[in-house]
Amino acid sequence: MELRQRRFQQKYMEGLTTAEADLTVYVHPSKSNKIAEAVRKQLSSLLFTYDELFDGVLLAHKISFRSKHAKILPGLIPYFGVRVRAKLLIFSPKPNMLLEGKVVKLSKESIHVIVLGFSSAAIMLEDIREEFKYKIKHGAECFASSSHKRHRIKVGSMIRFAVKSVDEEIVHISGSLIPPQTGCIRWLSNHKHSADAVSQTNRSLKRYRDRDSEMLDNGDRSQNFSRSLKLRKGTE
Template sequence: MEGLSVAKADLTVYVHPSKANKVDQAVRRQLSSLLFTYNELFDGVILAHEFNFKSKHAKILPGLIPYFGVNVKAKLLVFSPRPDMLLEGKVVKLGKESIHVIVLGFCSAAIMMEDIRQEFKYKIKGGYGTFVSLAHKRHVIKAGSMIRFLVKSVDEEILHLSGSLIPSNTGCIRWLSKHGGDGASQINRSIKRPRGSDFVMGLQDQHSRLFDNIDQSQNLSRPHKARKRTAE
């Protein structure tokens, strides 16, 4: 998936003197406060971070409360969607006039009827709405489907995207992976990874958790059926 990159940054984090004996925890908390919000400095949304200290020395700042500045080197996973990028997301709501998608578990996207190619027709199957391809009957988009779409516009303030399914290489990822040649998910290939980095493995786990957010919230609201036990 496009729009994901790893940025390296030299940062100064300001820590309160009361946290002098827990600097690592204080820095981590400060960096975590930047997650899932648009950051103008990095021109995108920070999804994950990893850091280490540049030195063991900190600079005390003058003032009524003398904060001290800690210099750190950080790796940041940044999500920067742009028009004409191909993104992947999960369909959370589908109607006759639109398809609503969640990207990476937090960013919403809407694909309106005029941006869905004529190949797809809205049908009711099993009481649920679906978009079915007239050219390939097994190419179906429904609630829960992972789809690839083209970005038309980006609202950075509310983290909302406007998408399109007009290009032929967009649609249900499962179907594209079998018939589209280049349709396999590219989310992991889009990030340049240094070999042997623990940070890379952490990003893979982060992606899995982000995509599972919706599934987990749905499962929590569903009662689990007790399994019948048979005596040996």
């Protein structure tokens, strides 16, 4: 199979894109009387697995045939290439992207999530920000925010998390809840301004730390300069 594709701007969460692709699909001669079925079957065999051809996981496809002519390939079994145009839905998660998924398992050490119904993700304790504390409420495990009482993550919650790394072979994601814009989607959607304020506060604190660090550096340089002047005066 050969591919030339043009990706479009993502419409949903990060990592999920649509693309138009010009494909050449090679079909066995025995399928010459059912070409459309053979092409769809070959593309369907690639669904929900990572493929370097698409640089991601193919989730859905819709094809139209560009020509009634096919190119016959030389060889012992002369396959023929069928040119089609396909609309593709591709899942291609990368580090630092924000993804959404459903919590299916939760323990004191980790949160396990299913993304788009097929890809698994794990968020370990060291990647969960400190405001979330593990608790058992009414017999159910959860991570509850110490800053916002109603911000809880439990089994069945839809959460937004950041991607740390991706194992492309098995489409397994290592995630993080450290960024302030991550957490339970329902709470985030109702308290968007709170999340933005936290993010802005963190940026402000960073600027203050950088400024204080610069002032300390300048102060040290000034003290060193003063000492050198005193030493010089002493020698004179």
